[in-house]
Amino acid sequence: MSKLNIALVGAGRRGAGAHLPVIAKLKDVYNLVAVCDIDEAAATRYAKEYGVTPYTNVRDLVAHEELDVVDITVPGVAHHAIGCFMADAGVHILCETPITVTLPTADLMIEHAKANNVKLEIAENYYRAPRERFLSKVIEADVIGEVARIYRIFYEGGHHGMSMLRLRAGGAPKSVLGITQTSPVIPIIDRMKRDHTSERWSLGFIEFDNNATALMVYSNVIHARSLGRGQTGISQIDGSKGTIVGEAIYVTPADELESGAKGVAYRPKRTTIDVDGTNVIDNISLELPEQIVTWENPLKNYPLSEGQIAVADELLSIATAVLNDTEPEYGAALGRQDQEMNIAMNESGNRSKETITFPLTELTETERGTHESYQQQYGHPIEDLEAGIDTFFPRR
Numbered sequence: 001m002s003k004l005n006i007a008l009v010g011a012g013r014r015g016a017g018a019h020l021p022v023i024a025k026l027k028d029v030y031n032l033v034a035v036c037d038i039d040e041a042a043a044t045r046y047a048k049e050y051g052v053t054p055y056t057n058v059r060d061l062v063a064h065e066e067l068d069v070v071d072i073t074v075p076g077v078a079h080h081a082i083g084c085f086m087a088d089a090g091v092h093i094l095c096e097t098p099i100t101v102t103l104p105t106a107d108l109m110i111e112h113a114k115a116n117n118v119k120l121e122i123a124e125n126y127y128r129a130p131r132e133r134f135l136s137k138v139i140e141a142d143v144i145g146e147v148a149r150i151y152r153i154f155y156e157g158g159h160h161g162m163s164m165l166r167l168r169a170g171g172a173p174k175s176v177l178g179i180t181q182t183s184p185v186i187p188i189i190d191r192m193k194r195d196h197t198s199e200r201w202s203l204g205f206i207e208f209d210n211n212a213t214a215l216m217v218y219s220n221v222i223h224a225r226s227l228g229r230g231q232t233g234i235s236q237i238d239g240s241k242g243t244i245v246g247e248a249i250y251v252t253p254a255d256e257l258e259s260g261a262k263g264v265a266y267r268p269k270r271t272t273i274d275v276d277g278t279n280v281i282d283n284i285s286l287e288l289p290e291q292i293v294t295w296e297n298p299l300k301n302y303p304l305s306e307g308q309i310a311v312a313d314e315l316l317s318i319a320t321a322v323l324n325d326t327e328p329e330y331g332a333a334l335g336r337q338d339q340e341m342n343i344a345m346n347e348s349g350n351r352s353k354e355t356i357t358f359p360l361t362e363l364t365e366t367e368r369g370t371h372e373s374y375q376q377q378y379g380h381p382i383e384d385l386e387a388g389i390d391t392f393f394p395r396r
């Protein structure tokens with residue numbers, strides 16, 4: 001099998017911190033050829049570290065390299081500009097989350113990918129984490145019965161949260177009710193070096209077409225785990241036969257169904273193996289009185305820590321799609337739907353808790369605001385792709 005030439009665009013916290021170390025471990029599939037960042041110091045530093053060529057703009061990158069795949073890890077507001085440019089150059093794309101900041105810009109990137117016949121995968125990582133893959137197996141095995149309600153409170157939010165809620169509900173979203181509040185916080189810099197001076201808090205209640213519902217509470221300060229926010233989190237999935245609380249799976253023994261029906265907690269066991277000095281997860285298994293549910297790590301041959309598995313999974317998914325000419329596992333339609341749900345929740349909050357139904361058919365005020373503040377900050381319209389790729393989008 002020939003290896004795929006890959007370049008990373010955006011060597012910031014996510015790109016340099018999480019993606020490059022994983023690309024370097026997937027040597028049988030990828031040949032890392034370049035690191036591109038508009039910040040010359042970042043491009044040079046990481047290109048040197050990985051022994052590849054640095055570039056400070058994507059025009060030079062595609063002019064000088066034969067690329068199969070690009071890993072886009074620039075800030076979200078720049079995804080569509082860089083994504084459309086790479087699609088026009090015929091390069092397959094793995095794009096960090098969110099797909100883009102608004103639906104018109106997502107549609108622009110999707111159109112460019114389609115017109116150029118390139119694959120577009122969204123690097124949605126939450127559901128790809130071993131724990132979540134395992135819980136998906138538990139639900140598929142009917143251990144808790146039909147899923148009725150999902151609570152993700154003080155966990156991930158925004159597009160990530162919507163992705164998780166939709167997956168766990170197993171249905172398509174019908175409507176969302178959002179409550180939003182912004183309040184000041186003292187200036188802080190969180191563990192990921194993000195600045196915060198306000199807390200943008202949201203509560204979302206979502207109804208799905210299969211009768212499942214979901215409740216999510218989230219804020220940037222909760223996400224940052226700062227100021228004591230998110231000190232406790234609730235991740236609970238209520239089914240017709242049982243409940244998943246965190247990683248504990250509650251089911252009621254058959255002979256107790258009519259005498260209190262108290263749930264008994266079963267906890268999964270992780271088995272690890274040593275791969276080239278790295279403690280690698282081999283499987284997560286749950287032993288119940290009448291069945292065993294096991295998730296086997298399909299990437300156990302690679303020296304990946306548990307936290308790196310989701311990123312490796314994304315990178316291998318786009319590789320498989322390119323090599324076999326199949327659809328990526330988390331394609332643009334799913335990434336767009338996550339952002340649609342997230343935008344709708346915020347729109348509902350902005351419209352004083354008006355319930356919003358799906359699909360969104362016109363530009364929301366929320367997106368109009370995003371487009372306006374983009375133009376104000378960067379001096380060109382958000383649809384101006386040429387100007388976008390040459391703009392430095394700073395850390396936020």
Ligand SMILES: NC(=O)c1ccc[n+]([C@@H]2O[C@H](COP(=O)([O-])OP(=O)(O)OC[C@H]3O[C@@H](n4cnc5c(N)ncnc54)[C@H](O)[C@@H]3O)[C@@H](O)[C@H]2O)c1
Nearest residue numbers: 010011012013014037038039073074075076096097393395
């Ligand atoms: N999936 C996740 O869990 C997760 C977590 C964190 C961040 N992210 C996503 O990853 C992306 C990057 O976030 P981050 O926190 O690493 O941001 P960052 O600001 O730390 O890094 C972005 C990099 O892009 C570079 N850049 C800016 N404009 C550019 C341009 N026009 N051309 C080339 N390079 C440019 C910057 O110099 C910077 O080095 C965002 O889309 C973010 O939403 C995802």
